């Protein structure tokens with residue numbers, strides 16, 4: 001069936017944002033040239049090594065005549081590739097749909113005529129710094145692919161090429177991001193069993209705490225390979241499958257089953273994969289530039305103390321709380337308020353940390369402690385911090401949910417009534 005020819009223009013102010021609104025300063029700029037401590041070479045030289053170029057694209061695939069290349073279109077003002085649904089992207093891929101958009105480019109659902117499957121192709125903005133970052137991402141993905149023997153931790157790269165001055169990275173097609181799933185579920189939490197399973201997979205992907213034996217090989221992962229992801233967030237974790245079931249939401253059980261909010265979505269499988277390795281960097285001694293998207297940014301990054309592997313683990317912690325509650329843990333756009341929120345949830349920062357802050361962060365510290373609430377920008381800011389529960393309360397809340405779910409299923413959870421009481425006392 002011939003596809004409708006609809007021109008897709010990259011996100012404009014009229015589109016509903018797919019991602020939660022973030023201010024420009026919440027998202028770190030693309031850091032290029034830091035991989036392996038070397039400058040990344042000329043993108044064109046990578047492109048010539050085995051990539052399919054626009055120039056070489058054939059009008060025939062397996063003897064079947066195809067429509068040729070689409071007409072040349074100017075990129076938009078931000079360097080995004082302009083396309084129409086149904087266009088060819090080289091002779092091998094046909095554009096079916098737009099799946100997402102990020103800082104680096106657009107992700108399109110495409111039909112791969114050679115492998116006869118749908119794939120996700122990231123078309124990177126035709127701007128030097130994004131092209132260089134894309135080459136880093138390709139190198140990281142190829143490295144990780146070599147070590148991910150089971151292919152079940154990070155997204156698999158299938159191919160890459162340079163098309164009309166845009167680096168295109170072909171990925172296996174995955175399901176929605178955890179953030180998109182939360183959003184479509186009216187920000188209702190994931191079941192605790194799913195959160196535990198997602199947490200295990202995330203730690204397996206990034207950290208060195210799990211050594212998984214596959215085919216008698218120890219498979220190493222990001223931190224073991226001295227790589228730091230630096231941008232872990234629910235948007236960058238995709239469910240492998242889009243399938244879900246609808247179950248009555250016990251919190252809304254007073255509502256009528258006719259009411260759509262009576263039901264909540266639960267993914268059929270908790271299998272996930274990590275995506276977006278454009279900000280991944282090798283571990284080095286002196287890294288203290290700003291990394292991570294605001295809500296998942298570790299205190300050492302904000303304070304300029306220098307960061308390393310733990311910044312990924314911090315992000316994992318923030319993500320797991322968000323999956324349990326449905327809401328981002330640190331909802332702020334401001335450094336001092338963010339640090340105050342961390343202290344509120346986790347307790348005071350150590351003297352050792354506060355003594356070593358860099359010159360940009362000096363203004364957040366006064367007389368050896370965080371300048372809070374004195375330095376707060378407004379009363380609202382102080383209230384926002386006070387509203388946050390302490391970590392023990394989160395744990396208590398999560399345990400209650402877990403026990404309620406288990407008891408409603410008439411099975412025994414790991415928490416007895418005794419542990420309820422002791423948690424309540426801590427909280």
Ligand SMILES: Nc1ncnc2c1ncn2[C@@H]1O[C@H](COP(=O)(O)OP(=O)(O)OP(=O)(O)O)[C@@H](O)[C@H]1O
Pocket residue numbers: 099100101102103104105106107120122155171172173174175176177235236238275276278
């Ligand atoms: N393999 C995939 N399968 C399905 N959807 C995908 C895939 N890869 C990316 N997407 C979708 O495209 C969106 C953008 O992808 P990605 O995060 O890689 O782009 P980016 O430009 O690097 O983003 P960021 O602004 O976070 O750096 C994702 O949030 C997701 O919705």
